[in-house]
Amino acid sequence: HKGGYDHFMIKEIHEQPRIIRESNSTSIHSGVKDAELSGILSLDPPPSILILACGTSYHAGLIAKYLVEELLGLSVNVELASEFNYHRHRTPEALAIVITQSGETADALLAMRRLREHGTKLLAITNVPGCTASRLADETWYTGAGPEISVAATKSFTAQLKVIYRLLLSCSRLERRDFDRLTLALRLLPSAIQGVLDNQLEIRSCAKYLASCSGVIFIGRGLNYPIALEGALKLKEVAYIPSQGYAAGELKHGPLALVSKTTPVVAVLGRDTTHDAMLTTLREIKVRGAPLIAIAPKGDDGLDGLADYIIPRPEVDNLVSPMLNAVVLQLLAYYTALELGCPIDMPRNLAKSVTVE
Numbered sequence: 001h002k003g004g005y006d007h008f009m010i011k012e013i014h015e016q017p018r019i020i021r022e023s024n025s026t027s028i029h030s031g032v033k034d035a036e037l038s039g040i041l042s043l044d045p046p047p048s049i050l051i052l053a054c055g056t057s058y059h060a061g062l063i064a065k066y067l068v069e070e071l072l073g074l075s076v077n078v079e080l081a082s083e084f085n086y087h088r089h090r091t092p093e094a095l096a097i098v099i100t101q102s103g104e105t106a107d108a109l110l111a112m113r114r115l116r117e118h119g120t121k122l123l124a125i126t127n128v129p130g131c132t133a134s135r136l137a138d139e140t141w142y143t144g145a146g147p148e149i150s151v152a153a154t155k156s157f158t159a160q161l162k163v164i165y166r167l168l169l170s171c172s173r174l175e176r177r178d179f180d181r182l183t184l185a186l187r188l189l190p191s192a193i194q195g196v197l198d199n200q201l202e203i204r205s206c207a208k209y210l211a212s213c214s215g216v217i218f219i220g221r222g223l224n225y226p227i228a229l230e231g232a233l234k235l236k237e238v239a240y241i242p243s244q245g246y247a248a249g250e251l252k253h254g255p256l257a258l259v260s261k262t263t264p265v266v267a268v269l270g271r272d273t274t275h276d277a278m279l280t281t282l283r284e285i286k287v288r289g290a291p292l293i294a295i296a297p298k299g300d301d302g303l304d305g306l307a308d309y310i311i312p313r314p315e316v317d318n319l320v321s322p323m324l325n326a327v328v329l330q331l332l333a334y335y336t337a338l339e340l341g342c343p344i345d346m347p348r349n350l351a352k353s354v355t356v357e
């Protein structure tokens with residue numbers, strides 16, 4: 001049932017174009033507004049929104065915050081469920097979106113029970129039909145990625161993002177222009193992801209190099225900052241290499257001290273307003289002699305002579321670039337772990353769903 005692949009992780013990585021394409025044809029093309037509770041997002045005055053999640057799902061939450069604030073003009077708080085449970089919640093939000101692949105993560109469920117007591121409406125985004133989170137929620141949006149066997153979340157993450165985009169599209173607050181832009185971007189995305197999957201040469205040679213490193217730093221800005229966090233999580237999880245993700249602008253506030261000739265930096269770039277600031281940060285890193293790996297849209301001239309490895313990826317609308325960049329980083333982690341002979345689908349000390357606090 002690994003479908004000819006060596007591991008579930010790589011099989012699940014390859015399922016992503018299909019999963020994204022299928023959801024495009026059902027919900028987005030028909031323009032169905034399948035949200036009821038999410039109609040809260042359209043209320044006037046704007047509702048207060050909280051997003052809760054753990055691990056990889058939390059990274060999807062960070063991207064959701066950025067998108068909701070940018071495209072809907074609403075402000076959003078995102079918290080790790082495990083932290084949320086340990087402080088007083090003074091002004092309960094009208095709506096909480098809980099993102100959990102398994103729907104059984106103890107910290108997320110506890111947070112849901114607390115919020116229910118405060119009368120907050122709960123929207124769950126989950127991959128498992130009938131899970132506990134869906135039973136606690138007022139409304140559930142399924143990610144439809146199918147069972148994810150590999151402990152490291154891959155296809156469930158991009159499927160979560162896809163649901164978040166659908167949520168935005170269902171909201172009457174979204175301007176027509178952005179609706180059209182996002183719809184088109186999502187329609188073009190599956191073949192761009194396929195393009196990454198069909199072109200793994202640079203990723204594999206870069207993975208060979210990373211396998212020799214004892215620490216890696218990931219950086220991104222804006223929409224791709226959470227992707228830097230996700231890339232670092234994937235690498236430490238499956239390849240056991242200490243990896244840290246940072247907002248690029250934060251490097252100079254401390255982490256730059258870690259940068260040296262033996263600490264490579266993986267930079268996740270988009271073609272957006274953060275691009276020039278990213279290049280400035282890359283130059284600062286270069287001066288310190290650190291090997292630079294850049295993941296960027298094809299034909300980014302700014303990187304010539306700057307990056308040691310360039311992993312070019314297909315051009316997509318920057319709004320959906322996190323999904324594409326995530327796939328690149330999943331592959332990078334996978335091949336690095338493969339190089340090191342790690343038990344990729346079942347990393348030590350980890351369980352697929354964390355049902356204890």
Ligand code: F6R
Pocket residue numbers: 054055056057058099100101102103104105108151152153154233234237352353354
């Ligand atoms: C990382 C990973 C974990 C989960 C986290 C939350 O690859 O799989 O970080 O994302 O345990 O799990 P769910 O989404 O099931 O609540």
